[in-house]
Amino acid sequence: MVSELEVAIIGAGAAGLSAANLLARSNINFAIYDIADEKSLKENSHSAHNFLSRDRSRKSEMLLESRADLLKYGIEVRQETASEIVRFAGNITVNFKSGHRIKTKKLIIAVGSELDENKLFSIPGSRDMWAKSFFHCPFCDAYEFNNKTLGLLYGGVNDLNYLKLVSQWSSKLVYFSHGEQVDPAIESFLYKMNKSNLVVTDIIREFVHEGGLVKSAETAGMQSVPVDAMFTIGVRYVDNPLIRKLGIQMSETRFSQMSIPLTDPIGKTSDPNIFIVGDAKSLLSSIPQSAHEGYVAASAIVFDLIGERVAS
Ligand SMILES: Cc1cc2nc3c(=O)[nH]c(=O)nc-3n(C[C@H](O)[C@H](O)[C@H](O)COP(=O)(O)OP(=O)(O)OC[C@H]3O[C@@H](n4cnc5c(N)ncnc54)[C@H](O)[C@@H]3O)c2cc1C
Numbered sequence: 001m002v003s004e005l006e007v008a009i010i011g012a013g014a015a016g017l018s019a020a021n022l023l024a025r026s027n028i029n030f031a032i033y034d035i036a037d038e039k040s041l042k043e044n045s046h047s048a049h050n051f052l053s054r055d056r057s058r059k060s061e062m063l064l065e066s067r068a069d070l071l072k073y074g075i076e077v078r079q080e081t082a083s084e085i086v087r088f089a090g091n092i093t094v095n096f097k098s099g100h101r102i103k104t105k106k107l108i109i110a111v112g113s114e115l116d117e118n119k120l121f122s123i124p125g126s127r128d129m130w131a132k133s134f135f136h137c138p139f140c141d142a143y144e145f146n147n148k149t150l151g152l153l154y155g156g157v158n159d160l161n162y163l164k165l166v167s168q169w170s171s172k173l174v175y176f177s178h179g180e181q182v183d184p185a186i187e188s189f190l191y192k193m194n195k196s197n198l199v200v201t202d203i204i205r206e207f208v209h210e211g212g213l214v215k216s217a218e219t220a221g222m223q224s225v226p227v228d229a230m231f232t233i234g235v236r237y238v239d240n241p242l243i244r245k246l247g248i249q250m251s252e253t254r255f256s257q258m259s260i261p262l263t264d265p266i267g268k269t270s271d272p273n274i275f276i277v278g279d280a281k282s283l284l285s286s287i288p289q290s291a292h293e294g295y296v297a298a299s300a301i302v303f304d305l306i307g308e309r310v311a312s
Contacts, residue, residue, distance in 0.1 A: 005030055007301055008094055008104040010242075012036070012077045014059075014287045015278025016110035017066040018294035024073035026302045031102065033080040033094075038064060046131040049140050051287045059287065082111075085246055085274075092273060105308075106273050106301050109243065110294060113279040116236035123153075123178075125207030125214070126230075132212030134230045136284060141229075142169035148228035151217060153204075154178045155234025160186050162233040167193055174198045174225055176217060200225055237283055248274065267297035275301065 007023055009016045012034035020032045036044075045060035054062050067077055084095040085107065092107050121127035126134055135141040142150070149172045152163055159175070160183060167173060171194040175186055182199055190197035202219035207230070209215055217225045239258045244250075249270035250259040260281055267275040275297040278290035 002093075003031070003102045005102055005104040006305055007106045007108065007298075008092075008102055009033070009108045009110060010082045010094065011110035011112060011278070011280070012067065013063065013110060013112050013278060013290065014066075015112075015280070015290035015294035016108065017063060017070070017077075018291040019108050019110065019277065019298035020070055020075060020077075020294075021066065022295055022298040023302070024070055024075050026298075028302065028305065030075075031078060032070070032075065033078045033082060033096070035079070035081045037079055038067075047140065048287050049143070051291070054287070062287070082242060085109075085242060087246070087271060087274075090273070106304065107275070108267075108294070108297055108301070109274065109276045109280055110278050110290075111240060111242060111280045113283050114238040114240065116238050119236045120232075120234075123204050123207060125209050128212045129207060129209050129214050129230065130212075133209065133214040133228070134207075134232075136232060136235045137286070138166050138169060138231060140286065142166060142231070145169065145229040148172065149174065149226060151176055151214075151225070151227035151230040153230055153232040153234065154180045155232045158233055159183065160189060162231075163189060166231055172197070174200060174217075174227055176204055176225075177201045179203045198225065235284065240280065243276065243280065246271070246274070265296075266300040267293055268300065272304075 006028050007030035009019055009032040012032055016032055023030045041063055042060045045058040048054040048057045048059045048062050080096040080098055080100060082094050083097045086093040092104050095101050147170050150166055150170045151174045154177045173190055182201060187199055202221045204217045205220050206218050207214050208218060214227055214230055217227055237258055243261055249262040251262040252259050261269055261276045263269050263276055263281055267277045269276055277293035277297045279285060
């Protein structure tokens with residue numbers, strides 16, 4: 001039998017769980033689905049810095065507690081992988097890998113973003129360093145490396161602004177162009193900031209690290225450059241087929257060659273019954289922002305459902 005819901009949420013990260021909490025407390029008939037079980041949640045966790053009262057937590061701790069909160073309302077995150085969303089004559093059907101299928105009036109897509117690991121981790125050592133001493137978001141992770149030597153790995157046209165941002169945490173900077181041409185404005189910024197700052201144009205052969213904590217970048221020309229942490233804005237993403245195949249309006253992004261879903265400020269897409277929230281539309285934003293977007297979309301949906309009920 002196909003379940004019929006008022007709302008379905010795909011993805012139980014900060015965005016999906018925040019939406020779920022509001023819907024549960026609004027007596028909405030909904031379900032929330034996620035690929036991840038509790039074990040895989042813990043394995044892929046990183047810090048939850050900047051989220052009110054969660055600054056010292058891991059993201060997984062916060063998500064597990066949110067799942068437990070939902071249980072109080074009789075809602076359990078169902079372990080299912082959404083494989084296809086079909087829109088037909090105002091109806092939405094979601095097909096899951098398991099063969100399970102649901103129909104829903106409204107859909108919240110909160111599937112996050114997926115890193116292009118082949119590109120991001122092409123330099124040996126970088127994979128082990130990710131989220132320990134190799135980061136993309138200085139707001140999230142630079143504080144722990146205040147006044148240390150920070151390496152910036154080439155990421156593209158936004159590198160100068162990114163360098164300026166990272167300099168908020170340390171004036172000891174090394175820019176690694178990794179074989180790419182260096183913008184002269186980067187060199188002059190680094191020189192003005194601190195005369196001993198470096199620009200390394202050579203290809204990085206490998207990062208030397210201890211348990212993920214980087215010690216140095218070793219170049220093809222046999223230079224060994226000591227660094228305490230690496231940052232890059234050059235994070236690439238894998239296009240999400242679930243969203244791409246929806247046929248909704250998309251928009252270009254500055255940070256990646258892929259396009260992302262176009263939504264209004266409450267997360268509504270060009271299909272008024274489909275909302276997209278969190279990293280799935282913002283590409284690696286933050287936990288507070290994703291939670292906020294989930295909350296806003298869910299509350300807008302409650303208003304929509306009341307409006308439809310009153311009109312019918
Ligand atoms: C290394 C690193 C460090 C970070 N540090 C911080 C920090 O300190 N503070 C901060 O605020 N932010 C930080 N962030 C960013 C933050 O983690 C994200 O912005 C936030 O978690 C996004 O939440 P989300 O709910 O949109 O997506 P996610 O948390 O990615 O959740 C998406 C969920 O959707 C599920 N899913 C995906 N596809 C499907 C499918 N087909 N069917 C069912 N389920 C599916 C996934 O299993 C996942 O659980 C960091 C990010 C990284 C990578």
